[in-house]
Amino acid sequence: MGDLKIDEYVHSVLLRDLVGHDHRPAAFLTYLWLTLEEQRRGDSVAISYASLAEELGISRSAAQTAIAWLLQRKLLTVQREHITATPVYTTHQPWSRLRRDRSI
Numbered sequence: 654m655g656d657l658k659i660d661e662y663v664h665s666v667l668l669r670d671l672v673g674h675d676h677r678p679a680a681f682l683t684y685l686w687l688t689l690e691e692q693r694r695g696d697s698v699a700i701s702y703a704s705l706a707e708e709l710g711i712s713r714s715a716a717q718t719a720i721a722w723l724l725q726r727k728l729l730t731v732q733r734e735h736i737t738a739t740p741v742y743t744t745h746q747p748w749s750r751l752r753r754d755r756s757i
Contacts (some may be wrong), residue, residue, distance in 0.1 A: 655694050657686070662748045675722070678710050681718040684728055688744045697732075697743040 663685065671681040675716045686709055700708075706716040720742075722728035732741045 657689050659688065660746060660749070663688070664744070666748075671722075677719065677722050679715045679719040680722045680726075682709050682711070683716065685745065687729065687742050691742075691744055699739050699741045701739050709750055711748045744756070 664706070668681055672678045683705065687698055688704075690700075702713050702716045702720070705720075706713045709716065711719075718751070719739075720729065720731070726729060727747060728745055730743050730745065732743075740757075
């Protein structure tokens with residue numbers, strides 16, 4: 654397996670923001686897992702709430718709530734071909750855009 658890389662912002666800021674401030678540790682775990690899985694696959698991640706919950710060791714409802722929070726925070730987008738299709742998640746790093754904008 655190749656090296657997987659996590660932006661320093663994830664552990665130095667986002668961890669405290671999601672876990673400490675928002676009181677949503679499942680959202681942080683979900684974001685971290687989806688980010689690493691996206692890197693490993695080289696593409697967005699198609700996964701059901703039940704499978705995601707099993708991967709993370711959390712309940713299905715906790716996975717649903719975490720996804721909803723990440724969508725609200727714009728750290729994640731979801732695509733579905735139809736209402737019952739397995740969702741496809743793409744993670745976002747909005748802090749990367751802010752860094753680029755400041756360097757201009």
